Amino acid sequence: MKKKTIILYFVFCSFLLQAQNKPNIVIIYADDMGWGDVGYHGVDDILTPNIDALAESGVYFTQGYVSSSICSPSRCGLLTGVYQQRFTNGQNSRDEDPNMELFKQQQMLPDILKPADYYTGVIGKWHLGADESLRPNARGWDEFYGFLNGSHSFYKAEKKFTRIREYWPIFRNNEMVDYEGYTTEVFTDEAIDFIRRNHPTKTETPFCLYLAYNAVHFPWEVPDNYIQRVSHIKSRQRRLFAGMVLAMDDGVGKVIDELDKQGLSDNTIVFFISDNGSPQGQMGNMSSTGPFRGWKGDCLEGGIRVPYIIKWPGQIEQGSRYDYPVINLDIMPTIASFLNLKKKSKYQFDGVDLLPYIKGEKSTEERPHETLYWRRGKDMAIRHGDWKLVVEDKNATADTMLFNLAIDKGERRNLYHDASKKVTELRQLFEEWEKGLAPQQ
Incomplete structure (x- = not known):
């Protein structure tokens, strides 16, 4: 082997080793899934075997909060690590926010991952602005497949903006594309394809995937085969909702399986959180906030306390449970602290690095947030x-x-x-x- 070839080979191996040492990141954000809508919380009618298995393979938080009780502001908090009221009005639409310029200046997750050579993608619901300057690619993400608004049909999309917002376009990056299928299944397939294409041994860089399902948000639609699998539920409304949950749970399982197949599980962090609590009674006893009072839109526990799981092999002991309050704002600083990434912004993180607390490096009496x-x-x-x-x-x-x-x-x-x-x-x-x-x- 020639000397030049040997040098190139070792350079390639060095890049490959660096990519493998940096963990891949998968953030799964459910939509309107309440505390009482997952099996691992002791709920006996909903079937969530894959989400339950995720909880058993990492840590689950009994007091996991989000920074808002509605969709869009919660996503702002997740992707910045900062209380969204510091740069928005805390309401629903970014396009109409009077603090638009502050929002555009706020650093997001890709901004701190890019210097560490991460390849980033968004799949599913964006809901952080439909204007081109606010879309995922303009905010630093390398890939986007999904829709821009807050609510979307699970079956139908137009290649134009219509008066019926549920039928707004599906985009691949900034291009409107044809759409066919059930969104939960299609987003799962896109996530699997993203993982396969961006396998670190192929690209020499780790990846960050933000998979934002629109399940289990209105409109409540699901193929019959999922409803048949939850036929034990007597309530028609709860059965419909449980079918939607099951479709998403299947998707979570397929994503985890793909990480296993690609040999990535031991070096991939997986987060699973809901963006807010269940919506109140539009269709009777469809969803559940468990023992908590309040619903989506409330500052009571039912609106802001949600399923919250982190799987992190090598850092978090399997089957852990953490009982002090945490919040979705903690996700970004936890990633940044582990990777020693700097955040250059006028706003410091409001979230904290959770690892020292989960791993027992802090006093058992010390909370992440007072x-x-x-x-x-x-x-x-x-x-x-x-x-x-x-x-x-x-x-x-x-x-x-x-x-x-x-x-x-x-x-x-x-x-x-x-x-x-x-x-x-x-x-x-x-x-x-x-x-x-x-x-x-």
Whole structure:
């Protein structure tokens, strides 16, 4: 073998080793899946064997939160590691956000992964802006396959923007493409194809895949074969919902299987989270927030406490359970800290690196977060320790509630009139936090 060939061979092996040492990243974000919609939480009607297996192979969080009780702001928090109210109005549409320029300047996950040579892709629901300047490719992602808006038919898409938003186009990068199939299955197939094409031994770079299913969001549609597999459920509405969950669970299983087939499982981090809690009763007892009060759109536990799992071979012990509060804001800084990646932004992470807590490197009494905040419109909440203050401004009639979650996780007993000093303390903490937010307009 010639000397030049030998040198090139060792250079290639060096690049390959570097790629293999950097973990691949798969973030699976479910849509409107409540705490009571997964089997590993002790739910006995819903079938989620693959999600349950994921929980058993890593750590699951009994107090896993998201930074918003609705879809789009929650995704902002996930992909930035920053409370979205610092650069948005915390509402639903990025295209109409008066703080648009702040949002465009905010660094996202690809911005910190690119210097580490990651190849990145989004599959599924984007919901962070339909304007070309806000789409995934413009925000640093290498690939995009999916839809831009918040709700989409599981079966039909037009190659144009229509008045019926559920039929908006499916895109491959910035091109509208023909669509046929059931979105949950199609997004799974696209994810598998992404993994195969971007296998680090083929590309010399690790990958980050953000798989954002639109299951189990409205419209509630699913092929009959999934409904037949949950025929034990008597309620027609719950059976329909369980079929949609099962289709997504099958997809999660296929993605994990593909990582196994490609020999990537031992060097791939997998996150599974829902973007917010279940929607309230549009179709009776369809979905469940488990023992918690409140639904999607609420700052009560049912709107913001969700399934939350991390599988990280070599870093997290299998079958672990973590009981202190964590939040979706923690995903990005956990990745960044492990990879020693710098975040250059006017906003520092609000999330934290979870690994020292999960691995027991911190005191068992030390929490990742002493205080967590939520604000959407006139609704707000703050959790400090185990105390939680909630102000709901439904129909312009404010309802202020104080709970101690250590003894009342279901938020059934309002202590507002019994602990006025605690109410004042939490209000002051919240007002101090608000000083660092973008203006509400």
